[in-house]
Amino acid sequence: MNGNKELIDALNQIEREKDISKDILLEAMENSLVAACKNHFGKADNIKVNINRESGAVNVYAEREIVETVTDPVTQISVVEARLKFPRNDIGDIVSVEVTPKNFGRIAAQKAKQVVVQKIREEERKVLYNQYYSKEKDVVTGIVQRYVGNNVSINLGKVDAVLAENEQVKGEHFRPTDRIKLYVLEVKDTTKGPKITVSRTHPELVKRLFESEVAEVKDGTVEIKSISRESGSRTKIAVYSNNPDVDPVGACVGINGARVNAIVNELRGEKIDIINWSEDPAILIENALSPAKVVAVSVDVAEKSARVIVPDYQLSLAIGKEGQNARLAARLTGFKIDIKSETQADEIGW
Structure with missing residues (x-):
């Protein structure tokens, strides 16, 4: 079948812009066209579709066994016909016979469009899922959108997350466009895209906030050994320094309390006691x-x-x-x- 350079050009552009492999799209199209062949030939077990990676030409091949007398023309080819096309093969051999239907260009074009749209959606969903899955058990900044019942819908950039009622701090109320920090509890892959559950009550939220605010915690000089929290009210953290010259409590408090106060502000006034860990x-x-x-x-x-x-x-x-x-x-x-x-x-x- 004649080439379809437009198709290849379009796929190259998608590969550049969406970072979706051209080969993945072409393979998906070939598989989709094999399924379409089933309607035409009655079966597709022995059918292969090949799209030329350069020209976009679509060819359909059927694997047929060379036989003396043909009983099933879909899966067999007579030895007489085979000798004209495949002089080196003999009875019992399997040969690939081109069987591209006349109207196949139109079918191929329709299928290509469907496959590209579907694959782009799938791949974009996969990219989004991977992007947010890497943030699981970490802190993200979100923008409050609206209350949905007692839950809060939070925009994290390309997706929305759900702050469920049981993950909200009692007494905390948000307004649309408020920017808040959240702990990512779980990222699930669904057909509608990643489903992200976040928390404001989890003790790890406080731990991660200290990691982002205190350089010594982030680089491991100061360790948070233990943490207990009653969200919205009070948190206690026990800290230990791996460097005798670094005061762990002082590092977490910061000059004039700057570091701990930034975290207290983010937690809307929750009190934080920082104590020295001891064996x-x-x-x-x-x-x-x-x-x-x-x-x-x-x-x-x-x-x-x-x-x-x-x-x-x-x-x-x-x-x-x-x-x-x-x-x-x-x-x-x-x-x-x-x-x-x-x-x-x-x-x-x-």
Whole structure:
């Protein structure tokens, strides 16, 4: 069949502009045309379609067995006819016979258009999915679009993400066009494109914000060893420095609190306690109960529990409002923490 240079030129342009391989499109067209041949020949098991990569010419070939007497003209060719076209082959051999139908150019043009449109959609979806899949478990900036029921639709650039009600911080309300940071929980591939679920409540959001704000955390000099969070209210993080000359808490706080304040602002006023990590559970627990002062800590490592004594006037601070300080400290350290004032400890003989 005559060439179709326009088709090849169009595919070359798509390859340049959309970054979709010309060969992938041509293969898809060939497969699509094989299926079209089934309508014409009644079957397509032995049919091959070849599109010339340079000229765009479309040729259809049928694999046929050379036989003495033809019983199925779709899959067989007589030895007499075969000798005219394939003098070197004999009975039992399989030969490729060109069987391009007369009206095949029109069919090919229609199929080419359908395949190109479908493949472009598929490939664009794949590119988008890969682009956002690489951001899974990371932080992205999104622009609030609208509330859909109790969920929030967030635009991430080329796709929209869903901030579900259970991933929203209680008391946080957004207006359209607000720019917010979000933690990407999951990216799923669907027929309508990537489905992206994001969170504002996940503890990793705070961790990733410190990585973006604090150079020493990003390069690994300072490690965030543990994190516990009650979103919208308070977060505690335990940090450790791999360089004795770098103060981990100071690095995270920044000059005049600049670094931590940037994160607090992003989290709309959530309080952040930054404490020094220690391998010694007693020191870690004492640090974790900050800002309360601690008199004594006794630890049962096997039971993962600790008794803590604090000055009488510090008891409510150590426990925190509705027990929050003690609860976050317990989560941060992995220890069950029992807190008593000095007077209470004396009374029960701790």
